[in-house]
Amino acid sequence: MPNQVFRRRRSFLDYYRRIFSAYLGRAQSQLTFWHEVPEVNPRFTPNSLGEYYMTFSSKADYPGPFDAAGIPMLNYRGRIGKQYNPIAIAQYGLGNYNIYTHTGDPSRRKKFLLAADWLLSMLTPNSSGLAVWMHNFDWEYRDLLCAPWYSGLAQGQGISVLVRAHQFTGNPTYLNAARKAFECFTTETTQGGVISHDKRGNIWFEEYIVFPPTHILNGFIWALWGVYDYFLVTRSNEAEKIFNAAVRTLSNSLGDYDVGFWSLYEQPGTKLSMVASPFYHSLHIVQLRITERLTGERTFGMFADRWQSYEQNRVKRMRALIHKAVFKLLYY
Numbered sequence: 001m002p003n004q005v006f007r008r009r010r011s012f013l014d015y016y017r018r019i020f021s022a023y024l025g026r027a028q029s030q031l032t033f034w035h036e037v038p039e040v041n042p043r044f045t046p047n048s049l050g051e052y053y054m055t056f057s058s059k060a061d062y063p064g065p066f067d068a069a070g071i072p073m074l075n076y077r078g079r080i081g082k083q084y085n086p087i088a089i090a091q092y093g094l095g096n097y098n099i100y101t102h103t104g105d106p107s108r109r110k111k112f113l114l115a116a117d118w119l120l121s122m123l124t125p126n127s128s129g130l131a132v133w134m135h136n137f138d139w140e141y142r143d144l145l146c147a148p149w150y151s152g153l154a155q156g157q158g159i160s161v162l163v164r165a166h167q168f169t170g171n172p173t174y175l176n177a178a179r180k181a182f183e184c185f186t187t188e189t190t191q192g193g194v195i196s197h198d199k200r201g202n203i204w205f206e207e208y209i210v211f212p213p214t215h216i217l218n219g220f221i222w223a224l225w226g227v228y229d230y231f232l233v234t235r236s237n238e239a240e241k242i243f244n245a246a247v248r249t250l251s252n253s254l255g256d257y258d259v260g261f262w263s264l265y266e267q268p269g270t271k272l273s274m275v276a277s278p279f280y281h282s283l284h285i286v287q288l289r290i291t292e293r294l295t296g297e298r299t300f301g302m303f304a305d306r307w308q309s310y311e312q313n314r315v316k317r318m319r320a321l322i323h324k325a326v327f328k329l330l331y332y
Helices: 002-024 030-034 086-103 106-122 152-169 172-186 217-234 237-257 278-295 298-311 314-330
Strands: 123-125 131-133 195-197 203-205
Touching: 086 106, 086 152, 106 123, 106 152, 106 172, 123 172, 131 152, 131 172, 152 172, 152 203, 152 217, 172 195, 172 217, 172 237, 203 217, 203 237, 217 237, 217 278, 237 278, 237 298, 278 298, 278 314, 298 314
Parallel strands: none
Antiparallel strands: 123 131, 195 203
């Protein structure tokens, strides 16, 4: 028990050292990559596997660091340092895929396939034998995520890369890997997968595998698009069923993420709710507008409009920032 307390205390201190360094320092950090302005890709077409749904243009132009093979790495600072992040590599690849599809620039084609091949090579069985993309560093969340850990968000976006690589090259190896990665979306988190069910019977794709689950909204939606992409390519009845069930979850649950002045990042089960940062609130709006186009469900557009009105209100924006800061100090 004393060792667990010491580890958590050390993790807490490391977290704040790393966060202050990333936010206040001038050098590159992981935030350089994550915090681009969220944008709908105006060239995507529903019901057709073409350009990805968000532009990821800044992520496609990520300035580095890269490894010797040209794979992007993120600098988390502190004890974590430079690391491969499967989600970042997938988004980098999707951004370059969009640019190549639009411009025909061969350098963008090369960058997309580098990301696809890295994802292909790094798909690894977890302790339950399911194929996942591991994060090989500890991560401070509500619970400390000890390396190696995997994520429903990574599974979804990795699939989105692999099915496009298959369509682009005709190489069946990419599609076979996507099939393996999809198995996590048919399996509960307690059995090594990435899905959970709430008390109302709703299905969730979990970005972080913790118990009880926290249902991170942006990660759920990005994972949802991965299931959608897999269905577009395979026409799998199982994928269609899971996608439709998850769309119902989103439609039925958005009210739980609306606190009257801002959107929530997750459902952590704490007394004080965890509102989204300004970046993630903007991301939610973009994600809902895209999901409305993919599904035709008007509820998503209604919430996007409402949350955009919150964003444009200076008082509500300040209230959200204060609320977020207090939550971070009290919990994580």
